[in-house]
Amino acid sequence: MWKRLPLRFRLFLPTIGLLAATLLFGIFALEIFSPDQFENESEDAAGLVRTVTKGLNEALAVAENPEPTLEAFAAGIGSGDAIRYRKADVSVSRPKIRLSTDGVPGWFVSLLRIPNLSTAHPIVVGEKHVGDILFVPDLTPDLNEKWLGFLAIVLSGSALLVLAAVSAYLTTTLALRPLEQLGAGLARMQQGDYDSTIPLLGPPEIRKSCEEANQLARKLKRLAQDNRSMLRKLVSLQDDEREEIAKELHDELGPLLFAIRANAIALSGYSTDPDPEAPSNQLLEAAGAVQQASRRILEGLSPLYLEELGLEKSIETLLQNAHAALPSVATSAEVDPRLDSLDHLMSQTIYRVIQEAITNVIKHAQATTLSVVAAMRDSAVTIEVSDDGIGFSDNVLLGRGLTGMSDRSRALDGKLDLLREDGRTVVRCWLPLAGARAD
Numbered sequence: 001m002w003k004r005l006p007l008r009f010r011l012f013l014p015t016i017g018l019l020a021a022t023l024l025f026g027i028f029a030l031e032i033f034s035p036d037q038f039e040n041e042s043e044d045a046a047g048l049v050r051t052v053t054k055g056l057n058e059a060l061a062v063a064e065n066p067e068p069t070l071e072a073f074a075a076g077i078g079s080g081d082a083i084r085y086r087k088a089d090v091s092v093s094r095p096k097i098r099l100s101t102d103g104v105p106g107w108f109v110s111l112l113r114i115p116n117l118s119t120a121h122p123i124v125v126g127e128k129h130v131g132d133i134l135f136v137p138d139l140t141p142d143l144n145e146k147w148l149g150f151l152a153i154v155l156s157g158s159a160l161l162v163l164a165a166v167s168a169y170l171t172t173t174l175a176l177r178p179l180e181q182l183g184a185g186l187a188r189m190q191q192g193d194y195d196s197t198i199p200l201l202g203p204p205e206i207r208k209s210c211e212e213a214n215q216l217a218r219k220l221k222r223l224a225q226d227n228r229s230m231l232r233k234l235v236s237l238q239d240d241e242r243e244e245i246a247k248e249l250h251d252e253l254g255p256l257l258f259a260i261r262a263n264a265i266a267l268s269g270y271s272t273d274p275d276p277e278a279p280s281n282q283l284l285e286a287a288g289a290v291q292q293a294s295r296r297i298l299e300g301l302s303p304l305y306l307e308e309l310g311l312e313k314s315i316e317t318l319l320q321n322a323h324a325a326l327p328s329v330a331t332s333a334e335v336d337p338r339l340d341s342l343d344h345l346m347s348q349t350i351y352r353v354i355q356e357a358i359t360n361v362i363k364h365a366q367a368t369t370l371s372v373v374a375a376m377r378d379s380a381v382t383i384e385v386s387d388d389g390i391g392f393s394d395n396v397l398l399g400r401g402l403t404g405m406s407d408r409s410r411a412l413d414g415k416l417d418l419l420r421e422d423g424r425t426v427v428r429c430w431l432p433l434a435g436a437r438a439d
């Protein structure tokens with residue numbers, strides 16, 4: 001939960017916690033200290049009542065005729081709210097404080113634990129308790145004062161919280177924007193885009209990271225270029241070597257095979273034996289098979305007709321050979337004629353990728369249809385070889401074929417994808433035209 005919380009909220013939460021703690025502490029303090037506060041606030045008046053009571057009792061003690069003095073006092077004090085006189089025979093119960101809770105919520109009143117601060121002070125004439133001076137304080141103003149104080153704390157705390165939230169939001173937005181740009185830059189790098197630099201924004205720590213990421217991009221770009229040119233060298237060395245082997249095979253084996261086949265024909269001409277099992281006929285058949293095998297190997301080693309026939313025709317030939325090898329597979333091709341105008345490296349790559357993909361379909365796919373589409377659009381060549389066979393297994397191991405296809409396309413800054421779309425296995429290769437001109 002905490003891990004998934006955005007930074008803005010992480011900064012915001014402690015502020016909320018702080019405010020909640022302040023409120024709780026305030027409530028706790030109110031509950032603990034408010035009874036004493038109420039008492040302190042009415043202490044002056046209570047003291048005055050005690051003094052008046054003492055004075056009256058002393059005056060009554062020395063008065064010759066205390067009754068009129070008391071009556072005059074009672075009349076003088078009147079039936080005031082806070083201090084009043086009560087005859088002894090009226091009631092003996094302790095008076096209640098005056099408190100109006102209008103406008104103050106009940107939970108707040110009960111939180112305060114308001115003490116009963118009213119007091120009754122006995123008035124004595126001779127030995128007789130004739131009445132009491134009552135002190136009945138009005139705690140309403142104190143209560144209202146405390147409620148307003150509490151409201152002020154809550155409101156100023158909330159205002160503080162909003163301010164802290166706004167400032168946390170702005171600060172994190174300002175600090176996060178460069179971080180987001182750094183992240184986007186790293187993601188671009190991961191996809192092989194090393195050219196767009198990350199802007200140097202924000203605090204120095206983040207600017208330094210952006211600068212380092214830009215340096216990394218420059219280094220990766222150089223490495224990718226080195227890697228590409230190495231691959232290109234490797235691929236063209238491989239092609240040169242294959243061409244060399246093909247030439248040797250053709251020049252050395254070609255005439256010998258031709259001679260064997262010619263002699264076998266001559267031998268079978270002399271023989272009158274029509275039996276196909278006859279040695280001369282078998283020799284002729286074997287010579288023909290070796291010649292065909294040699295042609296197939298030569299074709300695999302070096303695409304003999306690519307230069308002469310062009311890509312379109314060469315691919316058609318590949319498909320015809322595939323159909324001949326596995327007649328149950330129906331083949332189709334759609335090759336952009338503009339591909340014939342491409343340079344040697346590009347057409348060699350296209351041809352090899354298609355050749356290997358077709359070979360794989362014949363070898364592994366158990367397909368009934370095989371289609372090749374090679375098109376040129378948006379300054380790139382797209383090759384797609386698809387079949388309706390069993391598809392790639394989950395734990396497919398790359399052999400020489402797919403590795404070679406991938407190396408060849410990467411050497412030209414392209415990419416190779418193996419997909420399963422609409423029930424068909426698709427080998428898709430994308431080659432940018434600029435890739436062949438690079439380096």
Ligand SMILES: Nc1ncnc2c1ncn2[C@@H]1O[C@H](COP(=O)(O)OP(=O)(O)OP(=O)(O)O)[C@@H](O)[C@H]1O
Nearest residue numbers: 360361364365391392396397398399400401402403
């Ligand atoms: N069209 C396809 N349909 C199903 N599986 C395929 C297809 N193409 C390739 N594969 C699978 O991918 C694997 C790797 O192919 P890759 O061409 O790299 O090697 P290979 O054909 O086994 O051997 P080689 O090195 O002779 O090419 C194959 O063994 C096969 O299992």
Ligand SMILES: [Mg+2]
Nearest residue numbers: 360399401402
């Ligand atoms: Mg293969």
